[in-house]
Amino acid sequence: MADGLENIVKESVLELAPGVRLKYDEERQCKLLLMPEAIVKLNNSATEVLELVDGNRNIAMIYSELAARYEDETLHRDLAEFIMDALTRGWIQVKQ
Amino acid sequence: MELTHRCPLQCIYCSNPVELIRAENELALEKWLSIVDEAARLSIVQANLTGGEPLAYAGLPQIIQRLKKNDIYSNLITSGIGLTKDVLEEIIECGLESIQISLQSANANTSELIAGWNAQEQKLAAVKLAVNSKIPVALNVVLHRHNLHEIKEMIELAEQLGIKRLELANTQFYGFALANSASLLPTEKQMQEALSIYEAKKKELTGKMQISWVIGDYLEASPKPCMGGWAAQHIVVSADGTAYPCLAANAIKTLSFPSTRDRTLQWIWESSPAFNAYRGFEWMEEPCRTCEFKERDLGGCRCQAFLLTGDAKQADPVCKLSPHHRIVEEKIAASENAEVMPSVARVI
Numbered sequence: 001m002a003d004g005l006e007n008i009v010k011e012s013v014l015e016l017a018p019g020v021r022l023k024y025d026e027e028r029q030c031k032l033l034l035m036p037e038a039i040v041k042l043n044n045s046a047t048e049v050l051e052l053v054d055g056n057r058n059i060a061m062i063y064s065e066l067a068a069r070y071e072d073e074t075l076h077r078d079l080a081e082f083i084m085d086a087l088t089r090g091w092i093q094v095k096q
Numbered sequence: 097m098e099l100t101h102r103c104p105l106q107c108i109y110c111s112n113p114v115e116l117i118r119a120e121n122e123l124a125l126e127k128w129l130s131i132v133d134e135a136a137r138l139s140i141v142q143a144n145l146t147g148g149e150p151l152a153y154a155g156l157p158q159i160i161q162r163l164k165k166n167d168i169y170s171n172l173i174t175s176g177i178g179l180t181k182d183v184l185e186e187i188i189e190c191g192l193e194s195i196q197i198s199l200q201s202a203n204a205n206t207s208e209l210i211a212g213w214n215a216q217e218q219k220l221a222a223v224k225l226a227v228n229s230k231i232p233v234a235l236n237v238v239l240h241r242h243n244l245h246e247i248k249e250m251i252e253l254a255e256q257l258g259i260k261r262l263e264l265a266n267t268q269f270y271g272f273a274l275a276n277s278a279s280l281l282p283t284e285k286q287m288q289e290a291l292s293i294y295e296a297k298k299k300e301l302t303g304k305m306q307i308s309w310v311i312g313d314y315l316e317a318s319p320k321p322c323m324g325g326w327a328a329q330h331i332v333v334s335a336d337g338t339a340y341p342c343l344a345a346n347a348i349k350t351l352s353f354p355s356t357r358d359r360t361l362q363w364i365w366e367s368s369p370a371f372n373a374y375r376g377f378e379w380m381e382e383p384c385r386t387c388e389f390k391e392r393d394l395g396g397c398r399c400q401a402f403l404l405t406g407d408a409k410q411a412d413p414v415c416k417l418s419p420h421h422r423i424v425e426e427k428i429a430a431s432e433n434a435e436v437m438p439s440v441a442r443v444i
């Protein structure tokens with residue numbers, strides 16, 4: 001992500017940032033996002049998005065898969081916000 | 097997991113307790129391995145390997161291996177001293193997932209002043225090795241009056257080194273840092289200047305580097321919700337096997353902390369009087385008990401309350417509403433005239 005966040009386009013392929021991974025936690029009955037010195041308990045929608053962030057799919061593909069599952073007018077905006085937030089927090093990055 | 101208190105550095109703000117644990121009292125490797133197994137059964141998902149200098153503990157690779165086997169995320173918190181190419185390759189091979197390396201300053205002279213000897217070159221070499229190894233590397237710099245003015249240089253150095261995560265942590269006053277607080281506390285002006293440089297650089301580097309800022313709470317208006325609450329999220333096992341809810345809790349002399357040598361982690365977490373002492377809100381006294389902010393700041397830090405008032409149930413004196421707030425004000429006032437270097441040296 002050498003160029004910062006200005007150049008994110010729908011063709012950008014996303015991956016989890018180095019050192020970040022998903023883990024299912026039986027005790028808590030949810031997916032956790034594990035990363036250096038932090039643990040994030042994910043809700044269902046965040047889990048669904050992050051499971052699609054696999055280093056192969058680009059943003060457009062992630063959107064179509066979610067759109068096929070849900071008819072939700074705000075999906076486009078919610079997804080864009082979530083992706084920008086996750087990029088800013090360093091959970092995910094654009095694959096070079 | 098505070099594996100050892102042994103460390104080649106003698107940082108004036110070290111958060112280890114002033115009564116350091118000697119090598120002969122450290123837990124044996126077998127015990128650490130069984131602690132890791134039990135932690136996994138208790139659904140602990142992440143472990144920080146710290147010290148002292150954790151690389152000084154001979155069984156470190158085996159501990160990392162055992163964490164990996166139990167699918168516990170492992171993070172090494174190191175000074176970088178002793179992090180040679182061979183050591184780094186070995187611990188990554190064992191399954192280490194991330195590494196945090198400390199720098200004392202952007203330049204060698206200040207670094208020597210803070211850590212007792214000139215380790216800067218070795219540290220920078222360690223950072224470069226780690227960055228090239230592909231393991232995620234965070235750089236940590238503890239801030240205080242002797243290096244806050246270097247903040248721009250520090251951030252630029254991190255950029256040059258290819259660092260993606262930089263933690264700028266203002267000194268918290270426990271352990272050696274409390275003993276040396278008069279010579280460590282920054283001025284309000286210094287803090288504001290540093291903070292504005294940090295904010296500008298953070299914005300500029302969005303998407304390139306994560307920069308975090310840990311507040312120095314003596315200069316804050318309200319206390320921090322320390323550790324997310326007493327024994328709410330973390331369990332610390334110290335070098336001698338004693339368990340604490342946080343790294344500084346050893347300071348509270350009115351509690352008797354349980355040892356992993358004779359108790360299970362489960363008993364320690366669920367049933368030990370020390371871990372239950374300040375959970376929830378029932379333990380609170382005034383002004384916290386009826387305070388509208390109690391759910392936000394949880395009364396602040398129990399260790400700080402004990403260290404400054406002798407009673408861990410008091411409101412954290414950092415809070416302006418605390419009847420003991422003048423203690424913090426006096427410390428800030430005392431630091432304004434102090435030019436001397438710290439007198440309590442960390443040596444083991």
